[in-house]
Amino acid sequence: MTSVTLEGIGKSFGKTEVISHVDLAIESGEFVVFVGASGSGKSTLLRMIAGLESPSSGQVLIGGRDVTSAPPSERGVSMVFQSYALYPHMTVRQNIAFGLKLAKAGKESIAEAVGRVAQMLQIENLLDRKPSQLSGGQRQRVAIARAIVREPEVFLFDEPLSNLDAALRTQTRMEIKELHRSLGATMIYVTHDQVEAMSLADRMVILHQGRVEQVGPPSELYHRPATAYVAAFLGSPTMNFLSPERIEGAEALLASGERIPLPQGDWGKAASVGIRPEDIEIGQEGLPATVEMVEELGETRIVHARLSDGEELAIRSRELSEEDRNSKIRITFAPERLHLFGKDGRRLEAG
Ligand SMILES: Nc1ncnc2c1ncn2[C@@H]1O[C@H](COP(=O)(O)OP(=O)(O)OP(=O)(O)O)[C@@H](O)[C@H]1O
Numbered sequence: 001m002t003s004v005t006l007e008g009i010g011k012s013f014g015k016t017e018v019i020s021h022v023d024l025a026i027e028s029g030e031f032v033v034f035v036g037a038s039g040s041g042k043s044t045l046l047r048m049i050a051g052l053e054s055p056s057s058g059q060v061l062i063g064g065r066d067v068t069s070a071p072p073s074e075r076g077v078s079m080v081f082q083s084y085a086l087y088p089h090m091t092v093r094q095n096i097a098f099g100l101k102l103a104k105a106g107k108e109s110i111a112e113a114v115g116r117v118a119q120m121l122q123i124e125n126l127l128d129r130k131p132s133q134l135s136g137g138q139r140q141r142v143a144i145a146r147a148i149v150r151e152p153e154v155f156l157f158d159e160p161l162s163n164l165d166a167a168l169r170t171q172t173r174m175e176i177k178e179l180h181r182s183l184g185a186t187m188i189y190v191t192h193d194q195v196e197a198m199s200l201a202d203r204m205v206i207l208h209q210g211r212v213e214q215v216g217p218p219s220e221l222y223h224r225p226a227t228a229y230v231a232a233f234l235g236s237p238t239m240n241f242l243s244p245e246r247i248e249g250a251e252a253l254l255a256s257g258e259r260i261p262l263p264q265g266d267w268g269k270a271a272s273v274g275i276r277p278e279d280i281e282i283g284q285e286g287l288p289a290t291v292e293m294v295e296e297l298g299e300t301r302i303v304h305a306r307l308s309d310g311e312e313l314a315i316r317s318r319e320l321s322e323e324d325r326n327s328k329i330r331i332t333f334a335p336e337r338l339h340l341f342g343k344d345g346r347r348l349e350a351g
């Protein structure tokens with residue numbers, strides 16, 4: 001069992017700092033997902049753990065051992081990339097066995113190990129094929145098998161599912177989760193897909209411009225985002241933000257003069273009020289709004305409405321349909337479902 005610790009990790013390419021002072025303690029056996037917009041530094045951070053990139057500052061510890069200057073092969077990690085990088089001239093069996101052969105494992109133990117992982121990933125019937133004779137999902141499973149067979153203590157995945165179609169992504173995602181359960185290994189997984197991140201992670205690390213914006217279990221990040229950035233990053237459609245003219249007691253006043261009741265507390269510093277699309281109620285009372293469009297998503301619909309002061313809101317609701325376009329509705333927000341953020345974008349707490 002192996003923990004991974006990052007202490008004050010920074011990385012600059014030339015004069016450009018792309019990772020700034022990341023501290024992170026990943027426990028043994030944990031499934032941690034790095035998520036963030038393109039260019040936020042996810043792959044760079046993962047590559048520094050793998051040893052494919054060296055940090056400009058700080059330390060990487062694996063299993064408590066300082067590996068900051070150790071080569072990848074001495075870190076006990078195995079990495080699966082977005083492009084599976086299988087050897088085209090080798091069979092699946094040879095691809096999976098390659099690392100073990102390099103490590104000079106015996107013939108029998110190689111055959112045994114390959115058989116075991118092939119069974120685990122259900123690719124036994126593909127062992128004699130070449131990569132070109134496989135589907136994308138099958139290739140991905142071979143790449144994962146190749147990573148597992150060396151029995152690493154830490155798995156690193158960089159967007160391993162991004163070349164797969166939606167159905168296969170979901171299926172392979174569940175297989176990776178199951179694999180984590182059965183191996184008990186530490187896994188660090190990079191994706192920019194928030195659904196993938198939320199479904200896989202014990203804890204998510206939200207990266208923003210090379211910094212850790214927030215770390216925590218998916219539901220905590222979703223329900224108690226520490227910053228407006230995290231609030232907006234998670235959820236689809238994203239959280240709605242209203243900018244009140246001012247706060248009066250436990251009410252936010254919009255430019256239109258409409259009032260939004262807030263939870264008990266002193267919200268004098270609130271610069272924006274956030275509410276998720278599923279936390280808005282359409283009914284007989286509340287703020288007047290006009291329906292501009294209704295999107296059908298199958299299991300739900302997204303109502304795009306405009307408040308009288310011009311602010312737009314997305315509302316998750318089954319009650320309206322495209323025929324309600326241009327109709328007037330009224331909406332309310334449960335006060336305890338509101339998220340209040342200060343000018344600096346940080347979450348405000350009552351008190
Ligand atoms: N070898 C390099 N030389 C110069 N800049 C680099 C290098 N590698 C990465 N960068 C820069 O570092 C930043 C972070 O890149 P990184 O690949 O870690 O982002 P990412 O979060 O993985 O993005 P994506 O989701 O697009 O894969 C980017 O601005 C990128 O241009």
Ligand SMILES: [Mg+2]
Nearest residue numbers: 042043044158
């Ligand atoms: Mg990347």
